[in-house]
Amino acid sequence: MKWLALSLLFCVPTWCQVPFERIVNAAREPGNWLTYSGNFQGHRFSPLSQITPANIGDLKVKWAYQMETRAEVSPIVVDGVMYVTGPNTAAALDVRTGRELWTWKRPIPKDYQNIGFGRVNRGPAVLGDQVFVATLDCYLVALDAKSGLERWSAKVEDYKPGYSMTLAPLAIRDKVLVGVSGGETGIRGFVDAYDAKSGSRAWRFYTIPGRGEPGNETWPGDSWKTGGGSTWVTGSYDPETNLVYWGIGNPGPDWNPDSRRGDNLYTCSLVALDGDTGKLKWHFQFTPNDSHDWDATHVPVLFEAEIRGARRKLVAVANRNAFYYVLDRTSGEFIAGRPYSKQTWAKGLDDRGRPIVIANTEPSEAGTLVWPNLNGATVWFSPSYSPQEGLLYVATREIASIYFKRKAEYKPGTFFAGGGEMEPPGGAESGAIRALAAATGEMRWEFKMHSAPWAGVLSTAGGLVFSGSDEGNFFALDAKTGKPLWDFQTGGRIAANPISFNIDGKQSVAIAAGRVLYVFGL
């Protein structure tokens, strides 16, 4: 380990190994960003505190890196090297200068179609001496971290019926986990785990149970076969219990539930899976028989708090359906829940966390006005949890929609949604960064934004919250009060998650905006 310590001391980009234990203890090396959410618990929190409300006015751009297409990447930083991805591309950059150390590219097949989402990639994963990339044509690729050359590629699924991947993989222990996009094309979703060394599939958890399996009875007839249940956002992990937490997307057809009356497990749910086998430990469903496309594909936030005098292991989800949930993460028991954004579809949640749905809020042929719209109160982009403040920060959207229902016909590889939505003309749209008390969901403060955001949040030990806007503002708020302290016009729509790390021992913050990755420091 001495050579590791020495190389870190001299800040030379080295091709250091990233064993699982380093990621488990990510908080001990805040100068790196070793996994998608900064830690396995899904916090997107930086323990670095050099940048504070007092000095943030001095923050400036250190370097920029331009990519070929609009970027949604959340980079990984390991010992002087930054790893970034784009759709079917990856690169290693010198963290000091942003200069490329290697690049990798995989062709996108001519007949590949992205139905219901854009051609993006949200980031790499690292484990050992490998960098993992999920591709649009549904391959998981392992690259040698030193050279960017392929070690192996595993076909996750055939892209032609609609399976695809845009997420950052999650590397745990000795496996690499991925989920799929394609919920609008009648796929049958799953979470896969691949052996990190060989690329062979270790397990697959189907999000839609098959015939005879528990939960299948919540689907009439054969509707489960095209049930959807995509898994397109990176999950979280508890190394102590070896449980993987993953969010599951909407049932198909999206806006027409007539052919699938029933709860439609495990769509719009959070599942806890055994890390070794993929077996389901528990599930919690947020929106049974969803007809508004409210995927529950969010980064689950694992934390601990006192609930009625006892310290509990919890998981929080600020859901697309506008409700914030706190569950016991060992059992899935519902602890607390309340709306955190405007919603007109449910009276509230019952004492088991099931929504009390208001009549006539489903899509209809003439159109039904409901808050929130299909994108919901928040989407794929990450919330942030600050253990210092006990607050969960979420980029919140407030838009209504008129939902239409129409007939849906399944044809592999085509849009299978049964309707759609339309913004009411003259409809008011707004957004905000909201700070919620993590244990209860009570709003502590909000920073109102000009438009509904599409970017994630980073919080830091220095007492700051960073996020971005559709109009290109990258900004920092006071983590305690939400007061805006600093903003920078990036010139591009921000649709990515920020990270923080060190360059030569000095704190830096990075965000992708438009096609540019900006790195800021004092």
Place this chain on the structure above:
Amino acid sequence: MRHWILGVAVAAHAFAQTHPEAVAGRKIFESQCALCHGQTGGGGRGPALNRPKLDRAPDDDALRKLISEGSGDMPGAWQLHADEVVAVAAYVRTLGALPQEVVPGDAARGAGVYRARGCAGCHLIAGQGEGFGPELSAVGARRSAAFIRQTILKPASTLPDGFQYVAATPRSGAAIRGIRVNEDSFTIQLRDASGRYHSLRKSELKDLHRLEGETPMPSYERQIVGADLDDLVAYLAGLKGTP
């Protein structure tokens, strides 16, 4: 006005009956497109579609692409199946095949009304005038005569999104009234009546609000009436831009 709409609706119905695609397309149009384009394609927030030539959809392929992908402020109707897009496109074409609305009034006299009222002080037509308000060179191609008339009488009722009228008061200084040219969570850029740009940081304002029901364009409800109004509308409705 209502008779005219009824007449058009009947004609559209009759025409559509002979084109089955258009019948299916009409249903979708009325529920999803009419909100912006008008129940019979007469326009509103979106341009009028009841014209034989649509600038941004010169052929059927272009029209279908525009419907499914959208353009600018128009969202793409990505949820429609390919055959539904074809149906909507077919219906839109039937709107263009309808007899063009007859606009009463003398367009040549209307040009005189336009000059006399000083409209060129805020509007540009074929390179002449001022570019403070929307350009009118092709307003007759984008907007129905009814929309144009409504705008002259009650401009606040048809104010386009890109011309929101706001008042911003800096912490020290007088309020600035202007058209909102751009805005984000931290800044706002206005253009005042003299055409001057103001770049303001929201943190330096003690007040910022939209001037609801107000527009930079005054209402001409009492000033332009009768034949003058008809003539002005005829003039503007005839401005189709350069082909």
